[in-house]
């Protein structure tokens with residue numbers, strides 16, 4: 192059977208974006224060694240240490256509103272601004288970023304989920320892929336989701352997601368059709384309904400962000416030992432993307448995170464690699480659950 196054009200496009204985009212993911216992962220993988228493990232004392236103690244050079248311990252400042260180190264030398268040549276030593280790149284981050292970009296390319300080619308809607312949507316998803324990869328690696332290594340990455344990603348993700356949701360109205364979308372001077376009344380109604388869908392994407396993203404952050408905040412408040420405060424801060428970002436797709440996606444993506452975490456926990460226990468007391472980092476499951484639903488589509492309407 193000859194492959195359909197969509198399958199060819201999916202393979203081409205997967206390879207092309209996978210290759211783009213390598214330099215992106217090399218850049219983001221450089222920040223991984225800047226974060227060390229931090230175990231707060233019983234009274235909460237002081238906060239986690241700021242990002243610092245693994246060689247000399249000098250603090251590495253980040254840009255005020257972006258999840259990016261302020262040092263151009265670190266970004267260009269990978270050197271510590273204080274001691275000039277080369278900061279090693281996390282190769283796991285490079286592989287994870289390339290894999291995430293390849294999957295985003297494949298789903299864009301097949302027109303699944305949010306992928307393939309517009310260039311803004313693609314940029315929003317690639318940002319999610321790059322951020323998700325580096326945060327997952329840091330959370331697995333040192334059990335942290337650092338504020339300088341999580342909180343400063345909101346000013347990047349918000350305009351990308353809201354722009355992606357609004358872009359669906361233009362480029363042959365309902366706003367374009369309504370602007371045409373000779374639109375038949377039936378088409379005008381369809382276009383108006385389409386505009387309603389665009390408004391749903393924008394409001395869904397904002398409601399998803401607030402709703403999921405509130406849900407995780409409540410879990411943290413009820414049982415602080417089971418959930419990190421970093422997970423709560425990340426959850427709003429995931430709710431933003433999931434709610435952009437649909438409000439039921441927020442439920443599916445969250446359920447998938449808990450399902451994956453339980454499956455991995457039980458498997459590790461069966462293999463004797465973990466006990467009931469082992470604390471698995473939850474961030475990677477939240478990220479993979481949300482990314483899967485956003486890229487492949489929400490399975491909930493198919494189930495119920």
Ligand SMILES: [Zn+2]
Pocket residue numbers: 244245246247248249271272273274275276
């Ligand atoms: Zn240094």
